[in-house]
Amino acid sequence: MLKTVSHISIKSLRRFSSVSPSPLKHNLVEGLRTLVKSGDLQRAFSLFYCAPVEFQSQQAYAALFQACAEQRNLRHGISLHHHMHSHLQSYSHDVFLANHLITMYAKCGNIVYARQVFEEMPERNVVSWTSLITGYAQAGNELEGFCLLSAMLAHCCPNEFALSSVLTSCWYEPGKQVHGLALKLGLHCSIYVANALISMYGRCRDVNAAYEAWTVFEDMEFKNLVTWNSMIAAFQCCNLGKQAVGVFMRMHSDGVGFDRATLLNICSSLYKSSDLVRDDVSKCCLQLHSLTVKSGFVTQTEVATSLVKIYSETLGDFSECYKLFMEMSQCRDIVAWTGIITAFAVYDPERAILLFGQLRREKLSPDWYTFSSVLKACAGLVTARHALTIHAQVIKGGFEADTVLNNSLIHAYAKCGSLDLCKRVFDDMDSRDVVSWNSMLKAYSLHGQVDSILPVFHQMDIKPDSATFIALLSACSHAGRVEEGMKIFISMFEKPETLPQLHHYACVIDMLGRAERFTEAEEVINQMPMEPDAVVWSALLGSCRKHGNTSAEGSFNEANKSRKEMETWRVKKEPGLSWTEIGNKVHEFASGGHRRADREAIYKELERLIGRLKEMGYVPEMRSALQDIEEEEQKEEHLSHHSEKLALAFAVMEGRKSSDCGVNLIQIMKNIRICIDCHNFMKLASKLLGKEILVRDSNRFHHFKDSSCSCNDYW
DNA sequence: ATAGGGTTAG
Numbered sequence: 001m002l003k004t005v006s007h008i009s010i011k012s013l014r015r016f017s018s019v020s021p022s023p024l025k026h027n028l029v030e031g032l033r034t035l036v037k038s039g040d041l042q043r044a045f046s047l048f049y050c051a052p053v054e055f056q057s058q059q060a061y062a063a064l065f066q067a068c069a070e071q072r073n074l075r076h077g078i079s080l081h082h083h084m085h086s087h088l089q090s091y092s093h094d095v096f097l098a099n100h101l102i103t104m105y106a107k108c109g110n111i112v113y114a115r116q117v118f119e120e121m122p123e124r125n126v127v128s129w130t131s132l133i134t135g136y137a138q139a140g141n142e143l144e145g146f147c148l149l150s151a152m153l154a155h156c157c158p159n160e161f162a163l164s165s166v167l168t169s170c171w172y173e174p175g176k177q178v179h180g181l182a183l184k185l186g187l188h189c190s191i192y193v194a195n196a197l198i199s200m201y202g203r204c205r206d207v208n209a210a211y212e213a214w215t216v217f218e219d220m221e222f223k224n225l226v227t228w229n230s231m232i233a234a235f236q237c238c239n240l241g242k243q244a245v246g247v248f249m250r251m252h253s254d255g256v257g258f259d260r261a262t263l264l265n266i267c268s269s270l271y272k273s274s275d276l277v278r279d280d281v282s283k284c285c286l287q288l289h290s291l292t293v294k295s296g297f298v299t300q301t302e303v304a305t306s307l308v309k310i311y312s313e314t315l316g317d318f319s320e321c322y323k324l325f326m327e328m329s330q331c332r333d334i335v336a337w338t339g340i341i342t343a344f345a346v347y348d349p350e351r352a353i354l355l356f357g358q359l360r361r362e363k364l365s366p367d368w369y370t371f372s373s374v375l376k377a378c379a380g381l382v383t384a385r386h387a388l389t390i391h392a393q394v395i396k397g398g399f400e401a402d403t404v405l406n407n408s409l410i411h412a413y414a415k416c417g418s419l420d421l422c423k424r425v426f427d428d429m430d431s432r433d434v435v436s437w438n439s440m441l442k443a444y445s446l447h448g449q450v451d452s453i454l455p456v457f458h459q460m461d462i463k464p465d466s467a468t469f470i471a472l473l474s475a476c477s478h479a480g481r482v483e484e485g486m487k488i489f490i491s492m493f494e495k496p497e498t499l500p501q502l503h504h505y506a507c508v509i510d511m512l513g514r515a516e517r518f519t520e521a522e523e524v525i526n527q528m529p530m531e532p533d534a535v536v537w538s539a540l541l542g543s544c545r546k547h548g549n550t551s552a553e554g555s556f557n558e559a560n561k562s563r564k565e566m567e568t569w570r571v572k573k574e575p576g577l578s579w580t581e582i583g584n585k586v587h588e589f590a591s592g593g594h595r596r597a598d599r600e601a602i603y604k605e606l607e608r609l610i611g612r613l614k615e616m617g618y619v620p621e622m623r624s625a626l627q628d629i630e631e632e633e634q635k636e637e638h639l640s641h642h643s644e645k646l647a648l649a650f651a652v653m654e655g656r657k658s659s660d661c662g663v664n665l666i667q668i669m670k671n672i673r674i675c676i677d678c679h680n681f682m683k684l685a686s687k688l689l690g691k692e693i694l695v696r697d698s699n700r701f702h703h704f705k706d707s708s709c710s711c712n713d714y715w
Numbered sequence: 716a717t718a719g720g721g722t723t724a725g
Contacts, residue, residue, distance in 0.1 A: 062717070099717045130718040137719090164719045195720040229721050261721055268724095305724040338725040369725050 029059045036067040045076055053087055058097060065100035074108035099127045106135025129155070130162045137169040146174045149181075160190035167196035172209060175200040179212075188216075195226050202234025210238035228256055232265040241273025245284055263288070263297055267306035271313050281314045301331045305339045312343030334364050342373040349380035356390075371399060375408035382579040382696075383586060384416035391425075407435045414443035417694055417701055438467045445475035446700045454484070463497075469504055477511035478700060485511050502530055510539035578643040580651045587650060589643040598650075606649035612714060613684045621677035644678055644695060648685060656715060673697050688714050 028051050035044035048056065048064060061084060068077035081101060084091055091097050098121050105114035118124070118132045129152045136145035145166045152158055163182050170178060179197055182188040188197070194216055201213035213234040220227060228251050235244035248266050251258060266288060270281050289307060292298040298307070304324055311321045325332070325340040337359045344352040356374045359366065366374070371394050378387040391409055399405050406429050413421040422443040429436060437460050444453045453475050457468070469492055476485030489508050492498045500508075505528055512521035521540055525532055578589045589596075596602065610618070674697040686693045687706035695702045 059716085066717080096717060103718070125717090127716095127718050132718095134718055159718090161719045166719095168720075190720095192720045197720095199721065224720095226721050233721065259721095261723085264723070265721080268722095302724045309725075333724090335725045340725090342725060367725090373725075 028055050029057065029063055032060055032063045032067075036063060039071075041067055041071055041073055041076060045080075048080075049083070056087065058091065058094065061091065061097055062100050065097070065104045069100075069104040069107040072108050074105075074110060077104045077108055078113075093122055095121065095123055095125055095128065099125075099131050102128065102131040102135065106131065106138065109139070111135050111139050111141070124155070126156045126159060126162075129158070130165065133162050134165040137165045137167075140169050142169045142171060142174065145169055146178075149178070157185070160187050160193050163187055164190070164192040164196040167193070167200045170200050172201075172204045172206070175204075179216075189221070191220070191222060191224060191227065194220050195224075195230050198227065198230040198234055202230065202237045205238055207238055207240070210234055210240055210243070214243075223256075225256065225259060225262070229259075229261045229265055232262065232269065236265055236269040236272065239273050239275060241269045241276040242280070244269035244273065245276075245280075258295075260297060260300060260303065263292060263303050264306055267303070267310060271306075271310045278314065281310065285310050285315065298327075299331065301328065301333055301336050304328050304331075305336045308336075308339045308343060312347075316347075318343065318347055332362075334359075334367055334370060337364060338367075338370045338373055341370065341377065345373050345377040346380060349377040352377035353381070353386050366393065366397060368399060368402065368405070371397065371405055372408055375405065375412050378412040379408075379415040381416060383581045384413055384418040384421060385581070385584070387412040387416055387418075388421075401430055403429065403431055403433055403436060407433070407439050410436065410439040410443060414439070414446050417696060419443060419447050419449070432462075434462055434465050434468065437462065438465070438471055441468060441471040441475070445471050445478070447703060448475075448479055448700060450475050450479040450481055450484070466498075466501055466504070469498065469500070470507060473504060473507035473511065477507055477514060480515060482511060482515045482517065502533060502536070505530075505532070506535045506539050509536055513540045578647040580647040582651060582654045587647070589646045589650065591643045591646075598653075601653060602646055602649050605653045606645055609645075609649055609652065609685065609688075609714075612688055613681065616684050616688060618680060618684050621675070621680060642678060645681065648682075648693065652689065652714075673699065674702060 028047070031047060032044050035041075035047065044064065044067065048060060051060075061080065064080055065077065068074070068080065084097070098117055101117045102114045105111070105117065114132060114135045118128060121128060129148065133145050133148050133152070136148060149158060149162060149166050152162065158181075163178060163185075167175060167178055175197075178200075179188070182190075182193050182197070187193050197216045198213045201209040201216070204210075213231065217223075217227065217231045228247065232244045232247050235241070235247060244266065248258075248262070251262070266284075270276065270284055270288070276284075285307075289298075292303055292307065297303045304327075308321050308324050311317045311324065321340065321343045325336065328336055337355070341352045341355050341359075344355065352374065356366070356370070356377075359370070371390065374390055375387070375394075378390055381387070387409065390412075394400065394402075394405055394409070406425055409425045410422045413419075413425065422440065426432070426436065426440045437456070440456060441453055444450070444456065453472060457464070457472060460468075469488065472488050473485055476482070476488065485508065489500065489504070492500050492504065505524065508524055509521045512518070512524065518540070525536065525540070528536075579586050580589075581587075674695060678695070679702070682693050682695055682702070682704040683706065686704040687708065693704040695704065
């Protein structure tokens with residue numbers, strides 16, 4: 001190895017001496033620079049170390065330290081530092097080389113060594129100070145950078161380099177002081193300082209700070225593209241989308257031009273700013289889109305991915321998303337794939353999973369973001385099958401110990417009906433945060449297991465947050481555990497950080513309303529420190545209506561005003577659809593059960609089932625049937641067409657076909673509330689069949705399990 | 716000579 005190294009080096013040296021008659025010393029520096037430029041740091045070092053010591057000039061050292069800084073190569077940097085120390089004592093007090101050392105260590109992320117070099121310098125100049133300040137600023141250490149700037153004032157006058165650097169890590173208060181210093185020193189006119197001031201104020205995410213950024217911007221005599229981009233970014237960061245778009249328009253009319261950063265900043269403004277209504281975004285997006293096409297920037301992955309996000313998140317235009325994504329075919333990377341998967345995760349989870357499969361087939365490796373998105377999609381599916389597959393890949397991908405992904409897994413498994421898998425993930429976790437605990441509590445709540453919730457809550461070894469209490473209260477509310485719920489609610493007043501918020505009140509009022517404790521509900525409403533909103537009123541109104549308490553309803557005229565508002569919040573109403581998973585296949589059923597070849601057989605099974613259930617005391621519940629069905633017989637027929645019953649009949653049929661009757665009956669319906677009739681039906685069916693039946697409605701899972709199953713002769 | 720400004724697409 002060593003032989004090869006010296007071989008290369010001597011050959012190189014000979015080459016350098018043959019090319020030029022000028023001294024070899026000079027040629028060494030040139031040679032090093034050439035090698036560094038071509039990215040071959042290793043060869044540059046071989047060459048340097050093999051050169052005679054007297055050729056290892058200050059310039060040669062400088063070139064190598066700079067290369068180490070640029071390539072973030074700490075190993076070579078340290079070795080060169082040692083070499084310098086042992087070979088050239090005279091350079092140990094060289095300010096020029098020490099400055100290079102500071103920068104090298106800082107850029108390589110070793111600010112402690114940078115500081116040490118700085119401290120050991122017998123003499124320092126303005127660059128020494130600036131280099132260390134820059135190091136702290138780039139490491140995000142606001143305090144040290146700021147302190148060093150103050151200390152610097154006693155020794156030498158900071159220039160625009162020091163100020164622009166320190167501003168990159170500054171927040172509002174220190175930033176304002178640096179601004180003051182810039183004004184005092186007359187450095188505010190420097191375009192570097194002014195640009196840094198604009199972005200510093202922008203980072204504060206505050207309207208007043210944005211105004212100060214704007215003042216700096218307006219006062220600038222000369223602006224460049226960075227100035228304009230920083231101003232857009234500042235408005236974007238402070239949630240002032242309209243202003244951001246305004247700046248962009250002025251760029252256009254002033255003929256400033258734009259670049260990739262401009263477009264990316266404007267895209268962020270469009271999907272992040274809440275002051276832009278959908279119509280504004282729609283108009284801007286159209287113009288922006290055509291501009292990116294005209295200028296050719298649409299072919300850049302980042303820009304196209306940003307547009308995908310606007311179309312999906314703000315405009316809900318999924319076909320346009322998909323079109324954009326398809327047009328990216330040559331340059332799709334993992335971020336672009338994740339973008340499209342995120343877009344479809346909620347809107348069309350099946351599609352999101354398909355896209356994930358496609359991405360794997362293109363040999364790209366999903367990363368943390370991809371898993372996080374695809375797990376979101378898993379949570380929207382009817383069975384845990386996909387979640388399991390993704391789980392395996394999460395482990396394979398090396399994210400087994402990741403808290404956030406494990407939390408998503410708990411959520412997905414809970415939503416897919418597998419409480420056991422939730423528990424397994426939760427128990428295996430090494431570090432649990434408040435979201436992990438909340439996800440587990442929500443899982444129990446979703447499955448109506450109130451008795452398991454309180455013990456888990458008491459085991460919590462970290463501070464509960466507002467979501468913790470929502471999980472607890474909603475669990476109590478759905479299970480009708482008013483006393484326990486009220487106890488939890490009252491305990492929330494014990495600490496100022498857990499004081500109930502509007503959504504906690506809504507839960508409690510919903511709970512009291514369900515239990516017909518209207519007087520108490522009114523009392524709670526009267527004691528609320530904030531205005532009750534539509535959600536609170538609807539919680540009470542809903543239960544009044546259900547329990548026929550019209551006298552109480554009269555006093556809630558206030559609520560009628562918010563009716564429209566409530567409507568828009570309601571889950572999208574879908575026709576009753578049910579699914580059941582048999583083996584590896586998911587079967588879908590619509591009310592009425594049309595379009596199925598085995599329709600007749602399913603109906604026969606259902607009739608038989610209903611007959612047996614009636615013998616056990618099942619009485620079809622008419623009240624929940626559609627109101628426009630007049631005839632009793634018709635009503636009953638309608639009930640028997642409920643998609644969940646068809647799905648159950650099908651599952652029973654399939655169970656009988658397979659030699660053992662051990663099919664797990666998982667029965668799911670989405671986005672509609674389980675009705676009383678369905679409840680009675682499933683309860684008796686689980687007894688008759690001797691099976692647990694799991695039903696999911698828009699709210700939660702219902703486990704029907706009758707352990708007294710005496711009569712499983714049905715099979 | 717050596718030091719500096721946009722933040723990044725999921």
